[in-house]
Amino acid sequence: MDLSQYAELFLAESREHLSACNQLLLEWERHPASPEPVGGIFRAVHTIKGMAATMGYGRVADLAHRMENLLDHLRRGGKSPGEDTLQLLFRATDALEKAVGLAVAGRERELDVAAILADLDRAGAKEPTAPAAASPPRAAASLAAPSGSGRLVSVTIRPEAPLKGGRAMLIVRKVQSLGVIQRMQPAAAAFESDDFDGQFVFELDSAADARDIEAAIRSMGDVERVTVGDEEEHVTPAESVAAGGGGSGAGGGRSRHIRVDLRRLDTLMDLIGELVTARGRLNELAARWVGQDPVIDEVAIQISRLSADLQNEIIQARMTPVWQVFDRFPRLVRDVARQLGKQVAFRVEGKEIELDREILDELGDPLVHLLRNAVDHGIEPPAERKRAKKDAEGEIVLTAVRERSSVAISIADDGRGIDRSRILAKAKREGIVGPHVESLSDDQLLRVLARPGFSTAEAVTALSGRGVGIDVAMTRIRALGGSIEIRTEPGKGTTFVLRLPVTLAIVRALIAAVGLERYALPLTYVAETVELGTTPMTKMEGREAMVLRDRVVPLVDLRELLGTNGGSPPPPPRRPVIVLEMGERRAGIVVDGMLSQQEIVVKGFDAPRGTLPVFSGATIMGDGVPALILDAAGLV
């Protein structure tokens, strides 16, 4: 049987169980007296053991088995686990995770688990065992001569058979359908012990023929020898049970779920991307030819509709609930908090919210940075919290919420907040803001914090606070077409909000013209469009701005920002302004004209050095000409 086909399934499912182990260990740590977690952990480890053994990963199975032994002791003992025991279980879970990874990669031999195995065994021996059912003495399977009408039957189960006691029990049940068992040696209770050696004798009252009794016993499988009464053992032909229950190999298995290699989904996404581009070209052609043959329009519309449905289905197939990434955070927050001597309650909300798998994968690292920051810089040490009349235990909440066409993920702590005056002083010293600035808005604060190398930490710890973190997180999030916002209040806490598009690959965009070039602006952040000059103009921090319904919106003229090619027409007299909105921030983008709204396929874009940081990618337009995609976060 080729097991390699099951390796990915093994890996995926083992990870789910390991994640469950971590969650339950955390719960157990918080509520040591609760009896529930240990049962769940036991089941998870047990399942991994069974799967690993089936895959032939002996070392993984062994490690899981030793964990299971310890857990079984704990479960039966019914006592709260000691601190050492919990730490050991955390370590063992980590070791098991590593073991699973190595085994699937074909590197199980590199695994060194001797130390953790020894610790597990030691701990298992220390934990008090529940009074186990007194192990029955290993009685030789022999009985005195039959007392009455019964016949003595002796059975030996094959030495290599697993769980001989179970097999013996099956035989006993079978025989009971033929008659009454008067006495048995050893007693049935012995079948439950691992010491049972597979030999037993009983006295049977039955009218059945000896041959039938023997056949019935042999039919239960794994039987080496049977003697009934004084009869000689009948040599039966080797058991030949044909594999197969009739029918050919054509499987009739039905299942409503199948597992698909992620690369297949990526390829499908690429293909649908090409199709969307081709569809755009077809639509342009159809618009040109519709005069000659109206049917072409019909066909083009039908193809548009079908490819839109197809695209939707593929996007749905790629959607992944955020818990797949979030589930490892409780453990992370706990570990960081312990290292720093802080007390933190961590909550996750909106676990079921879905994002494109690719975005979710990319999101992990930035979230790790921000969570570490929250524990390290946000949450105060317990003593400081008490002085501030706060609960000694701080709180961090990670929330995912679906907004229109984006998902907002927030990380909120109830810690000390960011000290604006200190940041301002430092920003002035480093010349990031002018000397006359008196206070920083949330927005400016974030810009300062996000400067590479800008650190606010008084003490740089190994965990965070080296000034990496926010700038790295911000770069990643923006590369995904998302944005970061910050809200902070001294003494009350800090909240970071990340906004991300639900899917990366295909977005609806506004196509704008500037000179001879076309640019795409994803609609996710387009609030509205107005005509330049129809609203009052003003200045904001030295920049052109317009007043839109009592709000000042700074303007960015793309002609000035990006320049235009020689031979470009002069700006038209009436120029549209596209108002972008990202959280609290707004900007008006002045272009020459708006051409269309359409779906574009986002292609990765390695900007040449020196390119303005306002592009997030490129796309191919319906006529085959490429256009750059403007990054809303870089403009507002």
Add this chain to the structure above:
Amino acid sequence: MSHTVLVCDDAIFMRTMITDILAQAGFEVVGEAETGSQAVEKYRQLKPDLVTMDIVMPDMGGIDAVREIVKQDPDAKILMCSAMGQQALVVEAIQAGAKDFVVKPFQPSRVLEAVQRVLG
């Protein structure tokens, strides 16, 4: 007509493997259950010829599920899937009415032997 099977195990991995083994031998896996209570419910709905039952499952364990199913249908044909070291549990399952057992890691030939025995 091929025999119908209900596969009960909390691990997709195990369900997939058992389903593959049985399907290749011409059985028709008509349902899957992840917990003991699902197993009981699906048995009621599907009336399969055979049930494969894991012992350790969340919610309701395999042995309790065997008891429930046998209560509904004393002729239910249930094959326990156990791990090494579960001697006592297997004995208990058989007393509860399971007809046979196989031990993980599964060898397809042993699984099919046991299935044949159970189906008689």
